[in-house]
Amino acid sequence: MPFIEHVSDPDLERLALERVVPALLADGFCSVDGLLGHAAGDAALRHVTELHRAGALQDGRLAGSLPGVHRSRSIRGDQIAWVGGAERGGGDAIGFLLARIDKLVSVCASRLGSKKIRERSKAMVACYPGNGAGYVKHVDNPNRDGRCITCIYYLNKNWSAAHGGVLRIFPHLKRYVVDVEPLFDRLLFFWSDRRNPHEVQPSYANRYAITVWYFDAEERAEAKRRFRDLTASSLQTPSAADDITSL
Template identity: 65%
Template sequence: MPLIEQISQCELERLVVDRVVPALQDRGFFYTDHFLSEPAGELVLDRVMEMHHSGMLQDGRLAAGTGRAGSVTRVHSRKIRGDQMAWVSGAERNNEPIRFLLALMDKLIRLSLDRLGNRGIRERSQAMVACYPGHGTGYVKHVDNPNSDGRCITCVYYLNKNWNAKEHGGVLRIFPEGQGYVVDIEPLFDRLLLFWSDRRNPHEVQPCYATRYAITVWYFDSEERAAAKRRFRDLAASTQEEGSSTS
């Protein structure tokens, strides 16, 4: 039986109604453990480790604007983020475990949005497979979507067995907007984290002292994303015109 069929619709709906929706409404973030189950999570971890050890992961880059077809152009800075990453769709050869994970994420988000009344989210990014290789690498405090680029929900799945935050670091710290407290999320194996991608949730990855794996996807508000693409096209056309006039 396909893995996706082992997690019933009723179980997902119960999780959404009882925990996901109330948490997103009240706090702006939600996390849960044992999302896939240990056997399925181990298959995802094995694939991510294979990608890492085969050299498929490249140094992470910082968003510098919106690129062709609405993609994100990036600039490199190891001082701000120290991860290595690769983008995958799940449809690639040998990526069946990641495809399963993405399918379950999609179902969870779809059920949640139906109950939140937000039906504008109809697409998502590819999966960003990321590794912080230790040695104090991290990612400074930032907002995923500070400039209305379309990203609405950030969804992170962690893959780190026997993780000890006191020894290994690597905590994701959220600074909820307007609140006098922080929230620390340890990157534990088979843990799923969701949060609003905009300025409500500045966050950082604290320095890692062991290899730390995660898979992240972003769910897009279609209208906001389309507007961001139009802004980029207008900016690119204006820049091209200015270049032509000075040549």
């Protein structure tokens, strides 16, 4: 499990303090455009498209599903791969992206109330094929599995309204929705729990994204304890533990 590094980049610190922290505390979500710039963003996009062409992306599982259980494409239509950021053939571009996000989140971590954010998942590379694939309304962490902040980086150049693929957030107890287009070099932050149900609307062009989740240490430790207790008693793994072991 990767650990978050100390921050030294003043621009990232300023971005975190002036935009990301206030938006998360006030609204529960925040988007940032131009995170990497064109050269680094292009490198990440090339690596992701190469993974896709090579057949490295597999159908994503539903939260709580078990290996071998059929997944309905009407619920979730993406294809995914888990990467660490150090793979050969372009993984350094993903590694650079992850380092930037880590630095942002590490500045935010001590300013988000009682959360103790020290670890994150590997990166989930995802493609929604341009065949109307989407993901129905859901919550990333409905059962206290430890995931605290969801970060999604988009890689889609020349994206237009005709391509669909909007991520729609339904903020808890609010009367409005928030639509986020999956535009190239855009990074989206939001709370992973029940405060932010969201959906991916049907995509009519290949829609690429890289997602990482940051964990609250105490909630994650408790989720691991629950998982160990359930495993020891031979009970079926719950969705929260299943998600944690798959990251």
